[in-house]
Amino acid sequence: MYTIQIIGAGYTGTKIAEFFVAKKQKVFALTRSPEKARLFSEQGIQPMIADLTLPETLIQIPPAHFVVICPAPDTVAPPSAAAPQPRNTEAAYEAIYLKGIGHYLNAIRRNPKPLMIVYLSSTGVWQDQTGDFFDETVSPEPRSAQARILVEAEKQILNCGMPAAVLRLSGIYGPGRNRLQAFREKKWPLATGDRWMNLMHVEDIAAAMPVFFKNAKEGEIYLGTDDEPVLCSTLAEWLAEKTETSSSFQFDSHLPATGRRLKNTKLKALGISLKYPTFREGYQQFLSE
Numbered sequence: 001m002y003t004i005q006i007i008g009a010g011y012t013g014t015k016i017a018e019f020f021v022a023k024k025q026k027v028f029a030l031t032r033s034p035e036k037a038r039l040f041s042e043q044g045i046q047p048m049i050a051d052l053t054l055p056e057t058l059i060q061i062p063p064a065h066f067v068v069i070c071p072a073p074d075t076v077a078p079p080s081a082a083a084p085q086p087r088n089t090e091a092a093y094e095a096i097y098l099k100g101i102g103h104y105l106n107a108i109r110r111n112p113k114p115l116m117i118v119y120l121s122s123t124g125v126w127q128d129q130t131g132d133f134f135d136e137t138v139s140p141e142p143r144s145a146q147a148r149i150l151v152e153a154e155k156q157i158l159n160c161g162m163p164a165a166v167l168r169l170s171g172i173y174g175p176g177r178n179r180l181q182a183f184r185e186k187k188w189p190l191a192t193g194d195r196w197m198n199l200m201h202v203e204d205i206a207a208a209m210p211v212f213f214k215n216a217k218e219g220e221i222y223l224g225t226d227d228e229p230v231l232c233s234t235l236a237e238w239l240a241e242k243t244e245t246s247s248s249f250q251f252d253s254h255l256p257a258t259g260r261r262l263k264n265t266k267l268k269a270l271g272i273s274l275k276y277p278t279f280r281e282g283y284q285q286f287l288s289e
Contacts, residue, residue, distance in 0.1 A: 001026055005064035005114075007052070007104055008071030009040070012120065012172055012202055016068055017045045019206035028062065052100030058107035063114070066213050069104070069157065070120035071096050090145040097153035105160045116213050117164040119157040120205075123198065123223070125150045125168065126260060131196055135263040136168075136221050158219050165216040170225035170262055173282065174202030180286045183239045189232045194251045196259030197232060198225045201276035208272045215270040222267045227277040229261040235279055242287055 004020045006013045009029035020027045021044045029040050030048045037047035050057040052071060073092035101119075108114070125140040125147055142148040154166050173179070182188035189195070205224060216222065233251045276282035 002065040003028070003063070005048075005062075005067045006030065006045075007067065007069045007101075009036070009045075010070070010072050011174075011177055012169075012205060013068065013070045015174070015202045016070075016206045016209055018043065019203075019209070021045055023210075028064065030061075052104055053095050055103040055107065058103055061104070061107050061111070063108070063111035065115050066209075067108075067114050067117045068120065068209065069101060069117060071100060073097070090149070093146050093149040097149050098156065101153060102156060105156070105162075108162075113162050115163060116216065116218075117157065117160070117162055118209070118212055118216070119154065119164065119166045120224075121154050121166050121168045121221075122150055123168050123170050123225070123260070123262060125154070129258040129260070131257050131259060131261060133261045133263060134223075136223055136266055154221065158221075163218045165212070165218060166221040167212065167216075167224045167267075168221060169205065170198035170200050170223070172202055172205065173199055175286070177202070178283065178286055179235070180239065180283065183236065184243065184245070189236065192250070192252045193255035194253075194257040195232045196229050196257055196261050197235065197279075198229050198260065198262040199279055199282070200225050201274075201282045204274045204276055207275065208267075211270055211272045222270070223262055223264055224267060225262040225264050226274055226279070226282075227264065228279070230279050231257055235283075238280065239283065242283070 001024065003026045006017045006027065006029040009017055009031055013029065017027045017029045026046070028046045028048050030050055031037050031040065032049065032051045034049065037049050040047040048061065050061070073096045125142060126134060126138065127141065127143050127147055140147070140151050142151050157164050157166060179188050
C-alpha cells in the first residue's frame with residue numbers, strides 16, 4: 001500500500017483522492033475546512049486540517065510516497081482592504097502558488113523524500129492567442145502577473161531538491177463542471193469570435209496519476225490534454241445536434257479563431273491511455289445521465 005498526499009483537494013484533487021481510495025491506497029488530503037474534513041473522513045480520505053498560508057499549521061504533515069500539489073487561490077483580505085480580493089488577483093496567486101507551496105515544501109523536508117511530487121500546473125503559463133500548435137518545447141512568455149507567478153511556481157517545484165515533475169493541465173471538465181447546462185440555458189459561448197479549446201476529463205487526470213508517478217521523469221514538464229483541440233463552434237454544433245435543439249450561437253466567420261492547440265504526445269508516451277480521448281466521449285457521458 002502506498003501513501004498518497006493531495007495538497008489542494010478542490011474539484012480535481014478530490015477526484016484524485018477518491019480514485020486512490022478506490023484502489024485501496026492510503027490517502028491524505030489537506031483542507032482548511034473542518035466540514036470538508038468530516039466529509040473526507042466519511043469517504044475514507046484522511047484529512048489534514050492545515051492552511052498553506054500559515055506555515056505553523058503544517059508542522060505535523062506526515063510523510064508520503066507520492067504527493068499531488070494542486071491548490072487554488074482563495075480570496076485574500078489584507079488588513080487594509082475593505083473587502084476580500086478576487087481569487088485571480090496577483091496577491092491571491094502569490095499567496096498560494098509561491099508562498100503557500102513554498103511553506104509546504106519546507107514542512108516536508110523533515111520527512112523522508114517522497115518518490116515523486118506531481119504539481120498540477122496550468123496551460124495559462126502560455127498567453128499566445130493565435131491558434132498555433134503548442135507542446136512542451138514552447139517556452140512560456142508570461143505577460144500578466146498571474147502567468148508569471150504560475151511559471152515561478154513550476155520552477156519552485158522542479159528546483160525543490162526532491163523528485164518532482166509538472167503536469168500542465170488544459171481545461172478540466174467532468175461531472176458538475178462542464179458547459180452542457182450553460183449551453184441549454186444559452187449562456188455560452190459569450191464571445192463573437194471562434195476559439196480553440198483544449199480539454200481533459202477529470203477522470204482521465206485521476207486515472208493518469210499512477211502511470212505518471214511511475215514513468216514521469218524528474219524535472220520534466222508534461223502537457224495534460226486530450227487528443228483533439230476543438231473549436232467552440234464545433235462543440236456548440238455537436239451539442240445542438242445531440243440535444244436536438246437549435247443553436248443560437250453565431251460566430252463571426254471573418255475573425256480568425258484564437259486560443260492555442262495543444263499536443264499530448266509526450267504524455268501519451270508515458271503509457272497513459274484516455275477513457276475520454278475527445279470531447280465527444282466526455283460529453284456523451286453527461287447527455288446519457
